Amino acid sequence: MEVAPNVMRPGITDNLWLSMRNDLARYVPRLLDTNLLMCCTCGRFLEREHFDLEHLIPQQAVKLDPLHVRQNPSTPTNVRSGNLLLCKKPLRYKGSLLHKNGCNSWKGKHFDRPIREMATGAAFRGRPSEPMIIAALILAYLAMVSKFGYQITLLPSGLMMREQFFNPHKIQKDIPLRSQMLLGGQLTTDVSSPGWATPFSFSFDGGDCLVSIRNFILRMPISRDPRMPVAQNIPIVPKRFKLRPDFTTVFT
Ligand SMILES: [Zn+2]
Structure with missing residues (x-):
């Protein structure tokens, strides 16, 4: 059982590299002539060797899932x-070194512990702290990128979350109050729960995306509904189909 994740790892990483590049090429057609991909948190365009597989819910958390769930071949x-x-x-x-590793390690350093505490249910015995709410926002943002692709990153709401990623201790002033609330509870022990196979689910309400993550839920601000098609190569389009990608980054 210990070997499987390592054996699977190159396959998953390669598939993500292909699918993330194909998705990003919708907004940057020349991308496919390069060997680059945009990191969805720092915004840098980097070569393949600079990327690593990220487990959104840390492995330390999912290792604690019930034995029957861990042994179920449909929920590795x-x-x-x-x-x-x-x-x-x-x-x-x-020009100065902010962090000696990349975003993968930055997430591990600042967010994986509070994410682990939330995703195992331990965090919700008391009131969620500010760093915990920030970690939940970051996890919800990454889950949305994983589901809806780079349009989440390239929206003004995505830029706001990219800035939040590098401010792990203080909630950005642009994050609305309604997104600073976290509803959570104990993790289910029901091994047949569909939540093991689909740890993230999304619904839309007004200008927000309600992101459910295992045992907790929060309201993410979003600049446009990602389910709407993005208009490309059409001179006049209704506003809801428009996406003006924001490639801002402050990192080198
Ligand atoms: Zn990065």
């Missing part, structure tokens, strides 16, 4: 955690 670790590629290249801000 990678399915229960969700995956994306994040960069591993050192982060430089205004």
Whole structure:
């Protein structure tokens, strides 16, 4: 049982590299002439060697899932955690080293512990702290990128979350109050719960996306409904079909 995740790892990483690049190429057609991908948190365009597989719900958390769930071939670790590629290249801000590794390690350092506490239910015995709410926002953002692709990253709401990613201790002033609330409870022990195979689910209400993550839910601000098709190569389109991609990054 210990070997399987490592054996599967190159396959998952390769598939993500292909699917994430194909998705990003919808907004940057010339991308496919390069060997680059945009990191959805720092915004840098980097080569393949600078990316690593990221488990959205950390492996330390999913390792604690009930034995029957862990042994169920339809709910292996990678399915229960969700995956994306994040960069591993050192982060430089205004010429100075901010972090000696990339976004993958930054997430691990700042967010994986509170995510683990939430995703195992331990966090909800008391009132969620500010760092916990921030970690939940970041996880919800990454889950939305995993589900809806780079349009989530390239929207103004995506830029707001990318800025929040690098401010792990203080909620950004642009994050609405309704998104600073977290409803959570104990993790189910029901091994037949569909939540093991689909750890993230999404519904839309007004201008928000309600993101359900295992045992907790929060309301994410979103600049446009990602289920609406994106108009491309059409001169006049209704506003809801428009997406003006924002490629802002402050990192080198
Ligand atoms: Zn990055």
